[in-house]
Amino acid sequence: MAIGTWKRRDALRLAAAAALGLPAAAQAQGGRSVARLIVPYAPGGTTDVTARLLSSRIAEGLGQTWVIENRSGANGAIGAQEVARSAPDGLNLLYSNEVHLVLKFVQRGVPFDALADFTPIARTVRIPYVLVGGANHIRQPDAKALLAAVKQDPNRFSFAGSTLGSVGQLGAAALGQKLGAEFTIVAYRGSGPAVNDLVSGAVSLMFAPLGAVQPLIEGGQLKAFAVTATERVPLLPEAPTMVELGYPDMVFEGWTGIWGPRGLPAEKVAAVHDATAKALRDDEVVQRLAALGCTPILESSGDFARLTEKEQARNGEIAKAAGIRPE
Structure with missing residues (x-):
């Protein structure tokens, strides 16, 4: 649109949004409202990539413009806190992952309650995790041999x-609890x-997100031993599940989802949920997610809420049994 045809109300919207730090290119277009989708991590990770893949399609279904803001820090707590403090008007949403439900068990001073201060709207994608080791450093030929070695001499493995x-x-x-072994666990940034x-x-x-390590597995730098999904992962058909290996409780998957503030x-929950579900059924989206090793999650907002309660309880039990304390 030429500058001379802009309406005064559009200019005012742009000025107000600029004061809030929103990019000018993403401001109100044709009367659309502008919503912020806060990703509490730096750009480039699976959470950020899937947010960007889905956001424009969800926004289109809602007749809105969505602006992604990366508010990283404190393992996702900084961005999440901003949403927790926002008005429940649907214009400030959180796109985060399963770590949101673990923070209070591992980190001191988390400034919100992950259950009470947020409204679960929709989970979006499953992220398979794979047990990997450096191909030039781990000599065991398969998962059974590796787990036997870890159990026998845990001090050799971190x-x-x-x-x-x-x-x-x-x-x-x-895994340490299952094997009766203690080994060093190093948390990175x-x-x-x-x-x-x-x-x-x-x-x-490392139990690593598949998208982060698949190229290195294909390139021979890393070796995949097992996956923590309920079924084998198509991108790694030779890697058994931990369930197959005799560890039925070793089912862990990453996932991403959308929350709003409490209340x-x-x-508004139904509108965002339905637009998200529509986006996740798009053939192009499904194909692009598959290339990342991810699969869409199609479930109700109620299912999401129940899962958050169940998963947080399990996380607390694991952390307590492993002696993990807030740092």
């Missing part, structure tokens, strides 16, 4: 976690640094 409260940290803690140390041999093993009206 585990990486992408962050405090990550699936990597909880999975390693749970993201999957990237953890994977770098894994390849170099600075750390031995978000039911009609």
Whole structure:
């Protein structure tokens, strides 16, 4: 649109949004409202990538413009806190992951209640996790031999976690409980640094998000031993599940989802949920998610709410049994 045809109300919206720090290109278009989707992590990770893949389609279904804001820090707590403090008007939403439900068990001073201060709207994608080790450093040929070695001499092995409260940290803690072994678990500031140390041999093993390690598995730098899904993962057909290996409780998956602040009206929850479900049925979206090793989650908002309660309770039990305390 040429500058001379802008209406005064559009200019006022742009000025107001600019004062809030929103990019000018994303401001009100044709009277659309502008909503913020806060991703509490730095750009580039699976959470951020899936948010960007889905947000424009969800916004289109709602007749809105969505602006993604990366508010990283404190393992996701900074961005989540901003949403928790916002008005329940549907214009400030959180796109985060399963770590949101673990924070209070691993981190001091979390400034919100992950259940009471948020309204679950929709989970979006499942993220399979795989037990991997550096191909040049782990000599065991398969998962059975590896787990036997870990049990026999746990001091030889250390585990990486992408962050405090990550699936990597909880999975390693749970495995230690199953094996009756104690080993070092190192929490990193993201999957990237953890994977770098894994390849170099600075750390031995990791329950890692598949999207972060698949290229390195294909390139031969990492070896995949097992997955923590309920079924084998199509991208890693040779890797058995931990269930197959005799550990039925070792089912851990990453996932992402959308929350609103506490008190978000039911009609707004339903609108965002339905637009999200529509986006997750889009063939192109499904194909692009598959390339990341992710699959869509199609469930109700009620199912999401029940899962958050169940998963937080399990996380607390694992952390307590493993002696994990808030840092």
